[in-house]
Every structure is written in C-alpha cells, then in structure tokens.
Amino acid sequence: xxxxxxAFAFLVxxxxxxxxxxxxxxxxxxxPSAEVLGDKAFQVRGTFGYHRTNCAGYGEQMCDKFPFISSxxxxxxxxxxxxxxxGSTVSLxxxxxxxxxxxxxxxxALGARAFVQSPEAYFYSIPKSARKEQTGEFYGIxxxxxxxxxxxxxxxxxxxxxADEVAPLWGYEQGLGSQRLSIIYExxxxxxxxxxxxxxxxKPIKSLQISAGASEFYRYFFTEDGDFKxxxxxxxxxxxxxxxxxxxxxxxxxxxxxxxxxKSDIDSLRKQLVAQENELAKVxxxxxxxxxxxxxxxxxxxLRREFQEIVNGYKADExxxxxxxxxxxxxxxxxxxxxxxVLKEAxxxxxxxxxxxxxxxxxxxxxxxxxxxxxxxIVADGSNQSIAREAALALGTINTPESRKILSAVANQTxxxxxxxxxxxxxTL
Numbered sequence: 001x002x003x004x005x006x007a008f009a010f011l012v013x014x015x016x017x018x019x020x021x022x023x024x025x026x027x028x029x030x031x032p033s034a035e036v037l038g039d040k041a042f043q044v045r046g047t048f049g050y051h052r053t054n055c056a057g058y059g060e061q062m063c064d065k066f067p068f069i070s071s072x073x074x075x076x077x078x079x080x081x082x083x084x085x086x087g088s089t090v091s092l093x094x095x096x097x098x099x100x101x102x103x104x105x106x107x108x109a110l111g112a113r114a115f116v117q118s119p120e121a122y123f124y125s126i127p128k129s130a131r132k133e134q135t136g137e138f139y140g141i142x143x144x145x146x147x148x149x150x151x152x153x154x155x156x157x158x159x160x161x162x163a164d165e166v167a168p169l170w171g172y173e174q175g176l177g178s179q180r181l182s183i184i185y186e187x188x189x190x191x192x193x194x195x196x197x198x199x200x201x202x203k204p205i206k207s208l209q210i211s212a213g214a215s216e217f218y219r220y221f222f223t224e225d226g227d228f229k230x231x232x233x234x235x236x237x238x239x240x241x242x243x244x245x246x247x248x249x250x251x252x253x254x255x256x257x258x259x260x261x262x263k264s265d266i267d268s269l270r271k272q273l274v275a276q277e278n279e280l281a282k283v284x285x286x287x288x289x290x291x292x293x294x295x296x297x298x299x300x301x302x303l304r305r306e307f308q309e310i311v312n313g314y315k316a317d318e319x320x321x322x323x324x325x326x327x328x329x330x331x332x333x334x335x336x337x338x339x340x341x342v343l344k345e346a347x348x349x350x351x352x353x354x355x356x357x358x359x360x361x362x363x364x365x366x367x368x369x370x371x372x373x374x375x376x377x378i379v380a381d382g383s384n385q386s387i388a389r390e391a392a393l394a395l396g397t398i399n400t401p402e403s404r405k406i407l408s409a410v411a412n413q414t415x416x417x418x419x420x421x422x423x424x425x426x427x428t429l
Contacts, residue, residue: 030171030186030188030197031152031169031171031188032137032139032141032154033109033141033143033150033152034097034106034107034108034141034142034152035107035109035143036075036078036079036080036081036096036097037073037074037075037081037255038075038078038255038256039076039077039078039256040074040075040255040256041074041075041253041254041255042072042073042074042075042253042254042255043072043073043074043252043253044070044071044072044251044252045070045071045073045250046068046069046070046071046250046251047070047123047247047248047249048066048067048247048249049065049067049069049123049215049240049245049246049247050064050245050246050247051064051065051124051125051215051240051243051244052064052065052243052244052245053065053237053240053242053243054237065125065240067087067123067125069085069086069087069119069123070085070086071083071084071085072084072085073093078097079097079098080095080096080097081093081094081111082094083095083113087118087119087122088122088128089117090116090117091113091114091115091116091117091118091119092113092115092116093111093112093113093114094111094112094113095110095111095112096109096110096111100268101143101144101145102271102272106143106144107142107143108140108141108142109140109143110139110140111138112136113139114135114137115135115136116135117132117135118135118137120134121134123240124239124241125240126239126240127238127239132160133158133160133161133162134158134160135158135160136158136159136160137156137157138156138157138159139155139156139157139169140155141153141154142154149173149174150172150173151170151171151172152170152171152172153168153169153171154168154169154170155167155168155169156168156169167190167191168190169188170188170189171186171187171189172187172188173185173186173187175201177201179203180202180203180204181201181203182201183198183199183200184199184200184201184211184213185197185198186198193241195215195216196217197213197214197216197217197247198213198214198217200212200213206253207252207253207254208250208251208252208253209249209250209251210248210249210250211247211248211249211251212246212247212248212249213246213247214244214245214246214247215240215244215245216240216241216242216243216244216245299334299337303331303334303337303341307342307355307358309327310324310327310328310331310358310362311354311355311358313327314354314358315354325365328362328365328366329366332366339370342359343359343363343370343371343374345358345359346359346360346378346391347374347377347378349383353384353387356387356390357386357387360375360378360387360390360391361390361394363375363394364393364394364397367397367398367400369402371394371398372395372403372406373406375391375394375395375403375406376391376395376406376407376409378391379392379395379406379410379413379414379418379422380410380413380414382413382414382415385416385417388414388418389418389421392407392414392421392422392425393421393425395407396425396428407425407426408426410422
C-alpha cells in the first residue's frame with residue numbers, strides 16, 4: 001500500500017516536467033484548439049472507449065459503455081478546417097485560425113462544432129436526454145506554447161443548454177518521450193470541473209498515430225471515501241466525466257507537405273527576419289560607437305591641430321590663400337568627421353571668433369547640404385554681427401537655390417550690416 005502511494009506521488013510530480021501539444025489532431029477528442037491542418041491535408045481517426053457508469057433508468061445499477069467515435073478532418077489554405085464526425089449520428093465541425101502564434105502573441109481561432117449532436121458527449125456516455133444540450137458549440141480559443149508544450153484558454157458557448165451556456169475553458173497537455181513514442185498527459189477545465197487523461201502515443205511512421213490510455217485517470221486511485229484503490233466503483237457516476245475509463249485511438253494523416261512558399265509561412269518568416277535584422281543593426285551600431293570612442297580622442301587631437309594651423313594662416317601677416325586652400329582640402333578629405341568638426345566649431349558660441357569665422361569659410365569652400373540650415377540659424381541669431389555677416393557671405397558663396405531660399409527667409413530677421421550684406425548678395429545673385 002505504501003509503495004503504491006509513493007509511486008502515485010512520483011507520477012504526479014513527474015508529469016509537470018514533460019510536454020506535449022494540445023490539438024484536435026493529438027491523442028484526445030476532448031476540447032477544441034487553435035490549431036488547424038495544413039492546406040489540403042486531412043486526417044481520418046477512430047477512437048474506441050470504455051466506461052463503467054450508472055445505467056440510466058436502473059437506479060444504481062452499473063453498466064459498461066463502449067462508445068466509438070470516427071472522424072474526418074481536412075485543412076484548407078492553412079487557416080480553415082472542416083470536419084465530419086460520427087458517434088451515434090453525424091456531426092459537422094468548422095474552424096478558422098485568425099492568426100498564427102508569433103513571439104508572445106498567441107494563435108487564435110474561432111469555430112463551431114457539434115452540429116446535430118456532440119461526439120464528445122457521446123464518447124463520455126452522456127445520456128441522450130442531456131446530450132442535445134451540448135449540441136451546437138461555438139468557441140474562441142487562444143493558444144500559447146511551442147513544439148514541446150502548449151497552454152490554451154477560451155470560451156465555449158452552448159446556445160441550447162439551460163445552464164452554463166457560456167463556459168470558460170482552459171487546458172494543458174504535456175508529454176514525456178520522443179516524437180515516435182511518448183507518455184501523454186492532458187488536463188482541461190470547463191463547467192466548473194477539471195478532467196485528466198493520460199496515455200501513450202506511438203507513431204511508427206509519420207502518417208500513422210496509435211494511442212491508448214485512461215480517461216479521468218485520477219479516479220482510478222481514490223474512492224469517494226478516500227481509500228486508495230486501482231479503480232473506483234462509484235455508483236453515482238452517471239457519465240464518463242465522473243468515472244474512469246479506457247480509450248484506444250488510431251489516426252491516419254495525409255496530404256501535401258507544408259511548403260515554405262505558402263504565403264502565411266513566408267509572412268511569418270519575413271517578420272522573424274526583420275526582427276533579427278533590427279537586432280543585428282543595433283549590435284553593429286553599438287560596436288561602431290565603441291570603436292569610434294576609442295579612436296575619436298586621437299582623431300580630434302589631430303583635427304584640432306590641423307584646424308588651428310588654418311586659423312593661424314588666416315591671421316598671418318603674409319596671407320597665402322593657395323596654401324590655405326590646400327590645407328583646407330586635406331582637412332576636409334577626412335570625410336564626415338571633418339564636416340562635423342567645422343559644423344560644431346561654427347555653431348559653438350564658446351569658441352573664439354576667429355575659429356568660428358574660419359570654420360564658416362571652410363564650409364563655404366566645401367559646401368554640403370547639411371551646412372545650409374545651421375548657417376541660416378547663425379545669420380538669424382545676429383548676436384555677433386561679424387559672425388552672422390560671415391555666415392551670410394558663406395550662403396552667398398554656396399549660391400544654390402536652397403542657400404538663396406534660406407537667405408531670403410532670414411533677411412527680415414536681421415538688421416545693420418548683416419541685413420545690408422544680404423541685400424547686396426541677393427542683388428548680385
């Protein structure tokens with residue numbers, strides 16, 4: 001007795017560590033999921049069950065029930081699924097997957113099943129008088145997880161039921177083993193009750209799946225009085241939802257293999273590729289910044305020294321424009337870092353006046369579209385008339401439609417020598 005209890009406790013602790021996938025195409029015909037078969041793929045399944053439940057109309061007399069459910073399901077366009085199931089009569093199912101799972105976003109599906117009669121109710125030996133209440137189930141399902149585990153939650157609506165016509169549901173399936181042979185656990189909750197199934201799944205080939213196990217397996221171990229037994233004989237159990245049972249299922253899967261050219265798969269891969277490219281770009285930017293930080297200090301020292309030589313050349317008694325232009329050319333040949341240097345120097349109010357004027361002159365000698373707006377701001381500022389006039393002259397020297405437009409725009413914001421200079425420049429252009 002003690003060893004049996006330890007074995008049961010070990011099984012309960014082991015099951016949460018393993019994983020399997022909830023799906024109408026897995027080993028249980030129990031609750032709907034957000035998964036659909038691939039385009040033009042189909043599945044044929046037969047499931048045989050056994051329950052020992054109360055015989056309807058015979059008091060507490062127990063009867064053996066042997067329900068058999070067969071089904072045919074077919075996928076279309078990787079987002080629709082249609083099914084026909086047969087228990088005591090034919091029933092129709094339809095489902096559409098509105099979006100596939102992506103990152104933290106769950107897969108979501110809307111569907112309707114159990115038209116005519118509920119195969120689920122038949123499988124669990126629900127009496128015919130109550131079985132019609134479960135006919136016509138409409139549902140919305142969200143599903144999370146990957147290849148190893150899945151968790152789903154949603155709402156079932158039964159318009160014909162007298163009570164609980166709107167029933168929240170959630171479920172979880174997990175397994176231990178390989179794709180070929182695994183132990184499977186499934187638990188789901190609906191209508192205020194939880195249900196637990198356990199079994200084995202064997203896939204000798206990819207298109208064939210054989211499974212067998214126990215439904216409501218936890219009722220095998222305890223009676224209503226709490227005694228530990230292999231199987232309870234609860235005479236008040238009127239359905240397979242309340243009494244333990246056995247099942248065996250065979251499914252055949254066929255149809256075209258999923259193609260990478262299918263639109264939904266391509267869209268999903270594109271989203272993943274864009275996300276990965278964005279992450280890679282961020283990493284590259286960080287690397288560039290780190291490398292620039294290592295080299296910028298030494299480059300700035302060199303640029304500062306060469307720029308100061310040009311400033312000194314403008315202040316020298318013996319002015320040599322050809323020599324200065326050559327130095328400016330060598331300076332600007334360093335590329336964007338040199339352009340940013342002169343731009344920063346020209347805009348810096350804390351820099352010496354001769355340095356700002358020299359930077360503005362270099363900008364006029366080697367024009368760039370990025371210089372125009374900052375030069376316009378210097379002209380409009382007017383706090384230093386000499387520097388503002390130099391910036392106006394630089395825009396006139398550049399002499400492009402954009403530079404002339406900027407001069408015209410800031411002319412009314414200036415006064416004194418700066419305004420006179422702009423009028424003179426505009427008159428000669």
